[in-house]
Amino acid sequence: MNQPDPPARRPAVSAMAAGFQFAVCVLLPVWAGVYLDHRQGTHPWGIIGGFLLGLIVGTWSVFVPLWRETDTHVRKPRDPEEDL
Numbered sequence: 001m002n003q004p005d006p007p008a009r010r011p012a013v014s015a016m017a018a019g020f021q022f023a024v025c026v027l028l029p030v031w032a033g034v035y036l037d038h039r040q041g042t043h044p045w046g047i048i049g050g051f052l053l054g055l056i057v058g059t060w061s062v063f064v065p066l067w068r069e070t071d072t073h074v075r076k077p078r079d080p081e082e083d084l
Helices: 010-040 045-070
Strands: none
Touching: 010 045
């Protein structure tokens, strides 16, 4: 008995997926930084570097598809008649 998702539920699922994707993109480099810190003795620089890298990658991975979906980042050509 597979029923299709109601339309009101789809945005919530998309938001949860984006949140999970962001969390994974941040936590994996932080984990790698912790590992590097323990292995190389560079505490806390591996954690800081991993967090910054994860923040950049996570933000990019969430917002780029959103921008492509909404087309708000594309400049529309100006209409010359609007200036009159």
